[in-house]
Amino acid sequence: MSRRTVFFVSDQTGVTAETMGHSLLTQFEGLEFRAVTLPFISTVDKAEEAVRRINRAAAEEGARPIIFSTLVQDELREIFVTRANALFLDFFAAFVGPLEAELQTRSTHRAGRAHGIADLAAYTTRINATNYALANDDGAGGDYEHADVILVGVSRSGKTPTCLYMALQYGIFAANYPLTDEDLEAGTLPARLEAHRRKLYGLTIKPERLHQIRSERRPESRYASRQQVQFELRAAEALFQRYGIPVIDTTECSIEEIASRILNNTGIERRLRP
Amino acid sequence: MSRRTVFFVSDQTGVTAETMGHSLLTQFEGLEFRAVTLPFISTVDKAEEAVRRINRAAAEEGARPIIFSTLVQDELREIFVTRANALFLDFFAAFVGPLEAELQTRSTHRAGRAHGIADLAAYTTRINATNYALANDDGAGGDYEHADVILVGVSRSGKTPTCLYMALQYGIFAANYPLTDEDLEAGTLPARLEAHRRKLYGLTIKPERLHQIRSERRPESRYASRQQVQFELRAAEALFQRYGIPVIDTTECSIEEIASRILNNTGIERRLRP
Numbered sequence: 001m002s003r004r005t006v007f008f009v010s011d012q013t014g015v016t017a018e019t020m021g022h023s024l025l026t027q028f029e030g031l032e033f034r035a036v037t038l039p040f041i042s043t044v045d046k047a048e049e050a051v052r053r054i055n056r057a058a059a060e061e062g063a064r065p066i067i068f069s070t071l072v073q074d075e076l077r078e079i080f081v082t083r084a085n086a087l088f089l090d091f092f093a094a095f096v097g098p099l100e101a102e103l104q105t106r107s108t109h110r111a112g113r114a115h116g117i118a119d120l121a122a123y124t125t126r127i128n129a130t131n132y133a134l135a136n137d138d139g140a141g142g143d144y145e146h147a148d149v150i151l152v153g154v155s156r157s158g159k160t161p162t163c164l165y166m167a168l169q170y171g172i173f174a175a176n177y178p179l180t181d182e183d184l185e186a187g188t189l190p191a192r193l194e195a196h197r198r199k200l201y202g203l204t205i206k207p208e209r210l211h212q213i214r215s216e217r218r219p220e221s222r223y224a225s226r227q228q229v230q231f232e233l234r235a236a237e238a239l240f241q242r243y244g245i246p247v248i249d250t251t252e253c254s255i256e257e258i259a260s261r262i263l264n265n266t267g268i269e270r271r272l273r274p
Numbered sequence: 275m276s277r278r279t280v281f282f283v284s285d286q287t288g289v290t291a292e293t294m295g296h297s298l299l300t301q302f303e304g305l306e307f308r309a310v311t312l313p314f315i316s317t318v319d320k321a322e323e324a325v326r327r328i329n330r331a332a333a334e335e336g337a338r339p340i341i342f343s344t345l346v347q348d349e350l351r352e353i354f355v356t357r358a359n360a361l362f363l364d365f366f367a368a369f370v371g372p373l374e375a376e377l378q379t380r381s382t383h384r385a386g387r388a389h390g391i392a393d394l395a396a397y398t399t400r401i402n403a404t405n406y407a408l409a410n411d412d413g414a415g416g417d418y419e420h421a422d423v424i425l426v427g428v429s430r431s432g433k434t435p436t437c438l439y440m441a442l443q444y445g446i447f448a449a450n451y452p453l454t455d456e457d458l459e460a461g462t463l464p465a466r467l468e469a470h471r472r473k474l475y476g477l478t479i480k481p482e483r484l485h486q487i488r489s490e491r492r493p494e495s496r497y498a499s500r501q502q503v504q505f506e507l508r509a510a511e512a513l514f515q516r517y518g519i520p521v522i523d524t525t526e527c528s529i530e531e532i533a534s535r536i537l538n539n540t541g542i543e544r545r546l547r548p
Binding site for chain 1: 278286287288289290292293294296297298301302303305309311313314338340344346361363365366368369370372373376377379381382383384394397398400401404405408411434435438439442486487490528529530531533534535538544547
């Protein structure tokens with residue numbers, strides 16, 4: 001079967017179109033797709049150029065492409081509907097009608113500001129949360145007073161990217177602390193962390209996976225060895241249990257999933273909506 | 275008019291439902307919504323509990339809620355369709371039919387792995403890109419050999435969050451370098467940056483906005499003063515022009531938008547899809 005090209009078409013960044021398209025395509029296993037994002041399609045000229053590109057792909061591949069569109073302006077959508085040799089999946093058309101009826105309000109049909117800058121307050125929240133995550137990463141900083149959550153776990157269990165993601169996506173103040181050999185051997189938390197016990201959330205991971213991840217970084221090292229990894233994870237899990245710290249196993253989880261599960265389990269309020 | 279509650283319902287993280295819902299609701303200006311995410315609705319019990327919660331909101335607010343759903347299992351969707359007193363916007367139903375027809379393949383109807391961990395390679399790319407951004411943030415590191423892009427600009431023009439976002443979202447290796455007073459006064463780039471001129475991308479921002487942002491951080495400081503801000507921005511823009519560095523004005527842009535525009539303008543390939 002020939003490979004299909006999938007186009008994500010948007011008058012803005014294309015993030016929504018990509019997210020929705022990707023989510024749907026994962027429902028079709030075993031098929032191969034080539035993904036192309038066409039963002040900022042905000043004029044007739046750009047729309048016509050996009051259609052030419054889409055039609056070239058159709059001709060070259062002998063299978064019509066799939067378009068995931070979040071375009072909102074009727075004039076631009078029309079160009080794709082009438083001229084593109086493609087399956088046009090129109091996010092806007094599918095849902096705006098029912099929403100207008102329900103809300104008894106006409107939508108603006110104006111180019112989305114979904115990922116535009118909302119206001120200075122929201123921007124500031126996001127930047128402050130990101131700076132907080134950077135300043136309180138990997139045991140540094142230690143400003144746990146202002147933390148919404150403090151992730152604890154051994155090296156490479158996923159703490160740093162999860163904190164950054166929570167900051168950027170949700171404006172959450174997330175610190176992280178890597179359990180040291182001393183912490184693990186003593187089986188106790190440093191006093192400055194214990195004072196904020198209720199904010200702690202443990203990350204763990206399967207030993208084999210951690211061995212793989214650490215081996216990518218320092219092959220053949222003691223740090224990456226099965227024995228060391230097993231010791232650290234067992235000691236960390238014992239410590240979590242001792243202090244009653246909730247734990248998530250990150251082995252099968254993406255960063256999005258880790259972040260969502262922690263928010264869901266703790267009830268921490270998002271300061272920002274995507 | 276009464277406030278509506280909007281529920282984002284998913285068998286996974288809810289990120290797709292939130293993204294699509296938010297994008298649609300921005301089309302309705304002046305209305306107020308309360309957003310609640312109900313992720314990991316993966317069993318009949320959880321679905322029934324979610325419906326009870328939704329129906330409570332309907333009763334309390336006197337207006338039926340809106341549900342943005344990315345549920346894929348028929349059994350669970352059915353519970354919402356038949357029992358929830360709400361407008362049920364069904365992402366799956368809207369698009370999977372046409373996709374199945376087009377691809378001549380049945381979809382799996384299995385709980386999404388859209389934000390599940392794809393494979394070790396993708397995970398590693400993402401983590402490596404994040405570590406790269408952290409190590410080469412704010413002029414540190416200087417491993418420009420491995421950079422996909424190097425953002426340059428004055429302090430608080432948006433460099434750091436944009437680099438982190440590009441790493442987490444797209445697996446791109448993005449470094450950033452803050453123009454110093456010496457750089458600005460000399461009107462030249464440090465030699466180690468000049469060697470990678472083709473990778474440079476300038477960020478600029480309107481003086482009034484930068485004054486606001488810096489004032490949040492250090493009120494009444496020279497750093498935040500209108501005079502200093504204006505000097506730095508003028509000198510930075512002159513420097514961008516001198517070296518032929520492409521520039522984006524971040525004043526009205528979200529981080530998503532800055533990242534998308536840079537990718538779109540440079541043609542840098544994404545290493546990851548959302």
